[in-house]
Amino acid sequence: MRSVCKKLYIAFILLLLYAPIITLVVLSFNASKTRAKWGGFTMKWYGSLFKNEQIMGALYTTLLLAILSALIATLIGTAAAIAMNGMQAKARMYFTAVTNIPMLNADIVTGISLMLLFLAFDAVFGFKTVLLAHITFNIPYVILSVLPKLKQTNRSVYEAALDLGATPVYAFFKVVFPDILPGVLSGFFLSFTMSLDDFIITHFSKGPGLDTLSTKIYTEVKKGIKPEMYALSTLMFMTVLVLIVLVNYIPDAGSKLQKEKALKE
Amino acid sequence: MLTDNKLIQLDHISKSFGGQLVLDDLDLYIRENEFITLLGPSGCGKTTTLRILGGFETPDQGTVWFDGKDITNLPPNKRALNTVFQKYALFTHMTIAENIAFGMKIKNKPKSYIDDQIKYALKLVNLDGFENRMPDSLSGGQQQRIAIARAIVNEPKVLLLDEPLGALDLKLRQDMQYELIRLKNELGITFLYVTHDQEEALTMSDTIVVMNQGYIQQIGTPEKIYNEPENAFVADFIGDSNIISATMIDDYLVEILGARFKSTDAGFGKNKPVDVVIRPEDVELVAPEEGTIRGTVTHVIFKGVHYEMEVMANDHEWLVQSTSMFPVGTPVGIKVDPFNIQTMHKPESEDEEAIGVEE
Amino acid sequence: MKNKKHLLSFPYLFWSAGFILIPLCMIFFYGFTDKQLHFTFENVASVAEPENVKALLISILLALISTAICVLLAYPLALILSRSAIKNSGFMIFVFILPMWMNFLLRTLAWQTLLEKNGVINMILSFLHLPNLNIINTPYAIILGMVYNFLPFMILPIYNALVKIDPNVINAARDLGANGLQTFLYVIFPLSIPGLISGITMVSVPALTTFVISDMLGGGKILLIGNVIEQEFKQANNWHVGSGLSIVLMLFILLAMGLTAKYDKEGGSYF
Numbered sequence: 049m050r051s052v053c054k055k056l057y058i059a060f061i062l063l064l065l066y067a068p069i070i071t072l073v074v075l076s077f078n079a080s081k082t083r084a085k086w087g088g089f090t091m092k093w094y095g096s097l098f099k100n101e102q103i104m105g106a107l108y109t110t111l112l113l114a115i116l117s118a119l120i121a122t123l124i125g126t127a128a129a130i131a132m133n134g135m136q137a138k139a140r141m142y143f144t145a146v147t148n149i150p151m152l153n154a155d156i157v158t159g160i161s162l163m164l165l166f167l168a169f170d171a172v173f174g175f176k177t178v179l180l181a182h183i184t185f186n187i188p189y190v191i192l193s194v195l196p197k198l199k200q201t202n203r204s205v206y207e208a209a210l211d212l213g214a215t216p217v218y219a220f221f222k223v224v225f226p227d228i229l230p231g232v233l234s235g236f237f238l239s240f241t242m243s244l245d246d247f248i249i250t251h252f253s254k255g256p257g258l259d260t261l262s263t264k265i266y267t268e269v270k271k272g273i274k275p276e277m278y279a280l281s282t283l284m285f286m287t288v289l290v291l292i293v294l295v296n297y298i299p300d301a302g303s304k305l306q307k308e309k310a311l312k313e
Numbered sequence: 314m315l316t317d318n319k320l321i322q323l324d325h326i327s328k329s330f331g332g333q334l335v336l337d338d339l340d341l342y343i344r345e346n347e348f349i350t351l352l353g354p355s356g357c358g359k360t361t362t363l364r365i366l367g368g369f370e371t372p373d374q375g376t377v378w379f380d381g382k383d384i385t386n387l388p389p390n391k392r393a394l395n396t397v398f399q400k401y402a403l404f405t406h407m408t409i410a411e412n413i414a415f416g417m418k419i420k421n422k423p424k425s426y427i428d429d430q431i432k433y434a435l436k437l438v439n440l441d442g443f444e445n446r447m448p449d450s451l452s453g454g455q456q457q458r459i460a461i462a463r464a465i466v467n468e469p470k471v472l473l474l475d476e477p478l479g480a481l482d483l484k485l486r487q488d489m490q491y492e493l494i495r496l497k498n499e500l501g502i503t504f505l506y507v508t509h510d511q512e513e514a515l516t517m518s519d520t521i522v523v524m525n526q527g528y529i530q531q532i533g534t535p536e537k538i539y540n541e542p543e544n545a546f547v548a549d550f551i552g553d554s555n556i557i558s559a560t561m562i563d564d565y566l567v568e569i570l571g572a573r574f575k576s577t578d579a580g581f582g583k584n585k586p587v588d589v590v591i592r593p594e595d596v597e598l599v600a601p602e603e604g605t606i607r608g609t610v611t612h613v614i615f616k617g618v619h620y621e622m623e624v625m626a627n628d629h630e631w632l633v634q635s636t637s638m639f640p641v642g643t644p645v646g647i648k649v650d651p652f653n654i655q656t657m658h659k660p661e662s663e664d665e666e667a668i669g670v671e672e
Numbered sequence: 673m674k675n676k677k678h679l680l681s682f683p684y685l686f687w688s689a690g691f692i693l694i695p696l697c698m699i700f701f702y703g704f705t706d707k708q709l710h711f712t713f714e715n716v717a718s719v720a721e722p723e724n725v726k727a728l729l730i731s732i733l734l735a736l737i738s739t740a741i742c743v744l745l746a747y748p749l750a751l752i753l754s755r756s757a758i759k760n761s762g763f764m765i766f767v768f769i770l771p772m773w774m775n776f777l778l779r780t781l782a783w784q785t786l787l788e789k790n791g792v793i794n795m796i797l798s799f800l801h802l803p804n805l806n807i808i809n810t811p812y813a814i815i816l817g818m819v820y821n822f823l824p825f826m827i828l829p830i831y832n833a834l835v836k837i838d839p840n841v842i843n844a845a846r847d848l849g850a851n852g853l854q855t856f857l858y859v860i861f862p863l864s865i866p867g868l869i870s871g872i873t874m875v876s877v878p879a880l881t882t883f884v885i886s887d888m889l890g891g892g893k894i895l896l897i898g899n900v901i902e903q904e905f906k907q908a909n910n911w912h913v914g915s916g917l918s919i920v921l922m923l924f925i926l927l928a929m930g931l932t933a934k935y936d937k938e939g940g941s942y943f
Contacts, residue, residue, distance in 0.1 A: 054752045061749050061827075062767070064820060068782030069774050071792065075785065083785045124683045131681030143681065146688040149696070152873065154881035154925060156898050157918050160905055161695030164702060164915070184691040187684060238769075245772045247884060252905065265777045269888060273781065281774050288773040292766055369843050389846040396847045402840035406862045415858070416848035467848060 069285065076278035083273070093279040100276050102264070107280065109175070110244060110260040117182035118239035124183070125190025126232050132191070133198040147188045158185060159252030166253065173255025181253040182243045189242060190235035197231030198224075318345045320470065320503055321366065326375035328361055335361045336372070337527045343471070343505060348497050350506040352514040353524035354550070359507045362524075363473050366505065367396045380470070390419075394471040395464035400480055401456045403448040409435075409459055410444040416467040434462035437496065454485045461496065471503040478513065490516050511551045515539060523547050544657050548590040555593065555632055558659070561585045567656060570627035572606045575651040581658075588657045593634040595653035598624070604646015610639045699922075702915035715916025724900060724917065731897040732924070734811060735879035738818035739826075742875045743868070745819070746826035750867075751860075754834035768824035780817050780888050787813060787889075809891030817885040818878075825874040833867025834860070869932045877925055897921060 076094070080087025097103060132143050150158050162181045171177055201224055209219035247262035254263060265277060321343040328336040336358045343349050351359035364370040365377060368389035377385045384392060395416070404412050410431050417427045435441050438458035448456055457477055464472055474493075478486045494517055497504050508514055514521050515535045523530040523538060523546075531543045542548035545556050559569040564579035569589055581587060601607045608626025620638045624631040626647055639645055706712045718724060771779065786792050787808040794804045807813045837860060845855040883898030897917065904914030 054756075057748060058752060061745065061823075064745075065768070065771055065823070067786060068779040068820070069771055071782040071785050072774060072778055075782075084788060084790065124687060127680040128684035131677055131679075131684075134677050135681070139681075143684070143688070146692055149692050152877065152925070152929070154877055154898075154921065156881050156883065156901060157699065157922060158695075160901070160911075160914060160918060161699050162691065163905065164698040164911060165691070165695040167911070168698060180691060184687070187687065191684075241769060241772050245776050247777055251902075261775055262777055265775060265781075266884070269777070269781065273778070277778065281778050285770075285774045289770065292770065367843070367847060369846075388851075389843065390849045390851055392847075396844070398840040398844055400838070400840070402838055402844040404841060404844070404859060404863075406865075415845070415850075419849040419854055463844075463848070 072278050073282045073285075076275065076282040078275065078278075081272075081275060093275040094283070097276040097279045097283075100274070102259075103261075103274070103276055103280060106259045106261045106264040109258065110262070113175070113179060113182055113260060114240045114243040117179055117186050117243045118236050121183050121186035121239045122190050122232060122236045125187040125235060126194050126228075128187070129191045129194035129198060132195065143191075147191050150185045151188050151192075155185075155246075155248040156252075159249040162249065163252040173253065174258050177253045177255070178250055178258065178260070181249050182246065185246070185249055186239035186242060189238045190232070193235035193238060194228055194231040197228040201227045319343070320345045320347075320380060321505075322378040323362070323365075324376040324378060326362070326365060326372045326377070328358075328365065328370065328372050335527050336365075339375070339527070339529065341522060341529065341532075343503060345470075346501060346503055348494075348504045348506065348517055348519045349522065350508060350514040350518040350520070351522050351524055352508060352511060352550075353530075354509055356526075357524040358527040359509075359524050360475060363396075363475050363505065363507045366394065366471075367473050368392050393469055394473060395467050395469040396473040396475065397457075397460045397464050397477045399475045399477070401448075401453075401460040403456055403459060403463070405448050407448075408444065409440075409446050409448065409451075412448065412459060413463045413466055415463065420467075430466045434466045437465070437499065438462045438492070453481050454489065457481065457489065458492075465496070465500060465502075469502065471505060472500075474504060474506045476508055477506075478508075478510075486510075486513070493517060515551070523550065525550075541655055542590055542657065544660065545588050545590075548588075548655070548657070553593050553632055553634075555591045555596070557589050557591070557629060559587055559589045559656075561587045561656065565651075567654065569654075570606060570629050572627065574605055574649060574654060576654050576656060577651050578654070578656040581656065586659050588659055590655040590657065591649055591653060593621070593632040594619070595649060596624075596631055596633045596635075597648040597650070598622075598633060598635055598637075598639055599646045599648050601644045601646045604648050606647045608645055608647060610641050610643045610645060613638060613641055699915045699918050702911050703919040704916070706912060715912050716919055717916075718913050719917055719920045723895070724897070727895045727897045727900045728920075728924075730811070730894065731880055734815055734818065734896070735876050738815045738822070738879050739872055739876045741815070741819050742823050742826040743872065746823060746830055746871065747868070750827055750830035750834055750864075754831055768828060771824075776821065777884065777888070780821065780885060783813070783817060783820065783889060784808060787816075808889070809893060811890070811894060813889040814886050814894060814896075817889045818875075818882065821885065822875040822878055825878075826871040829867040829870040829874065830864060831867070833864040837863050872932055873929055876928055880924065880928070881921060 075083060077089050077091065078085075078087055079090040079092070128143065132140050135143070159181070162177075162184065166173060166177050205223050206219055209223045210216065214222065245262070247266060250260055250263055251266065254260070259267075261277075261280070265273065268274065268277070319342045323339055323341040326336055326339040327334070335356075339358070339362065341362070351362055353359050361370060365372050368384075368387060368391075371386060375385075376383055379393070404415065407415070413431045413434055414427050417430060422430075431444060432441075435443055438461055440455060440458055440462070443451070443455070443459070448459065451459065457480075460477070461472075461474075477493075478489050481489065490513060493504070493506075497517075506514075506517065515538075518535055520532065521535055521538045522532050525546055531538060531547045533541075538547065539551055542551060542554075548554045548556055557569055559567050561576075561578075561581040561584070562568050562573065563583055564581075565576050567574050567576045567578070567587070567589060598604075598610075606626045608624045608631065610622050611625050611630070612623040614621045615638075616634075619634045619636050622633045622635065622639060624633055624645060624647065631647060633647075703715050704711055704713070706714065719728060784791075787805065788794070789804075789806065789808070791808075794806075797804055807816070841863070842855060842859060845859040850858060881898045883896060883902040886894050886896045886899055901914050901917050901921070904910045904917065908914075
């Protein structure tokens, strides 16, 4: 009885989380152009989606932005995390505080603060400003993913590599990096997702003429969302679902192997 | 003092995890006021036995009797025994005083009583004045004492200790062993102690239960376990030893590596294969012509109290401990007092090796 | 070697100064100056204007309610999940991060479809002969949107705090005589408070400052403080007043964090 209640509760929360997603998937097959009515099943939006230059353009901008910002944030963030790990308490305090600001502050404040900065430097609001903004809010995610992994690594292993004659750079990439790689990857993945899903900060750092999927949807809300948008979202969601399921099974096998190794030792 | 009153009885206990048998038909009784130690390598089932007594596991089969009552399915909070956990398991969000008071507050004891008990318990574990400290600010040894204090203020009839000294360094571990013996004597309650450290077991226990692979190998006093191991596993696990295949020629006569030694054991039959155990400190090195077997010293290590030597004799490497040193290469004779040769039945199969011999 | 390692922090050192600290200073600069760049308190004081006070109060109220609902929904779930066989945090992140791959605006918008007069939820309610739910374009819809969007940020930290508790600490409480409820009240719950606090922070800050959810589910009728600031920047182009209001908003965020941290400390005694 108790376990049934627990399962029902989990199901209820999952329903709450996934009901809008199911709705959007259903809408993507809706022949009627309005959200309010079911006009029968159709696949036509999936076809016209690829002919809609505006949506494809926004998709291109969004993906490019997500890849570039995640990549650069991963580089800067991983380097910073490595440096922070070996820092004295005082210096580390500055970095910890500065990393917490974008994490804890409201997105709207981060957004307008960057807008004011770009205004002050007379920057042209466009792809570059949005990219800078995305990198800025992504770096903390990378740092917070990599730091715990660095703390777990055994310093003696790195020192043993040096002792055996490896250069610090070689020792790092051969001994330390494989250990923190899961953290680096999850930092990249998290950054990518955050960039993809961001609206508020993009809203304040973009200029006219540039649209990501988020800002495009925001302007369309008042006019009515084009059904192609539902089709695109469904495609993106399904792609990631399949990817994650695949990826999730591979590291799982890996971690199992590691556990067995640890047990043997 | 130790009585014959059986306080706890484990009756045909079996337990498996994920298809793997951890305890197989285990029988064990614990007497009132006993300091009993479950000793064995990891995975031998000793911790599972303790957890079954504490109520954290339910046996698949068998009954747990406590003071004549069946407590097999009683939850941990209703049992008159308390546990000192591995790695202490203190409540990190409470002060030391709150930690110690926990069990008494649950039982709604009056505040004055609780305060007195806290004072008494802290004094008992030599940590007076630590009431308002937080667990994180204490060293491992101090945390362990608090864990003990937290358990004993509830006046349990039995205290279960799950490798309580495992996380401490050597010196502290030795100090704590004396502390535990003192505590046990002051409190006058039963201690059930679980460890894989033979020295701890030999130092503190009234009774040692040697376990391996879910079976009890031998039960006895430390002296008996050390001097008269019942099988090769016990002999090997407790202390260093020479375990050698031999033949029992007749009562009181055993042939070891082709040489005949006098023995004090009888009743094995004639020309029976046996194992003999000879402790390294019981091997006497003498002039070659005086020994039962001749050999040559191959290694010498100085160990502080004695020298440890390896002697090659009749194709066997003998481990010898002696206060006098024989340099490498010295031809020596080996002599063993008949009283120091412990004869054991040879296990006939793998399985029997694990089961051992019933008392 | 050590000096070289410090070099690795330089990119982020410059980045954080240029894109985190200086921009924050800019808000303070604009917030305390007028259009002629003279020092003034007027921008900050403009929060006292009736419509701004109203927006701020509604924002605080809605943020409090939605945070409370998130706690009530998330805690039991985190407790169930932390005790279940699913000890794999990868799975947890999978389930709660996955929705983010469907655009957050679209997901919020989908609630319109679900909540509408003839929407899915009302169809189900009618089918069950239950009274219809007409909350679209009301504060209730905004609360629902906030709870929906921010719930994962409450579940994950609580779950993480709960799985970190050493099972032997729970066993110790049972061993000392505590029953299930007592073990929860005196041991499990207090040890999960850091996770709860971080969850409350992560939910209440975006709830207090959002302008999108109120835009999409409030039908444009309900202005939150986030909407006011957004309009100052994007429509009125009055960066000075917008910055002044942002300063007030940041004060409230700091206040909220301070209060929760204080509660955390005072919660030191559990009997």
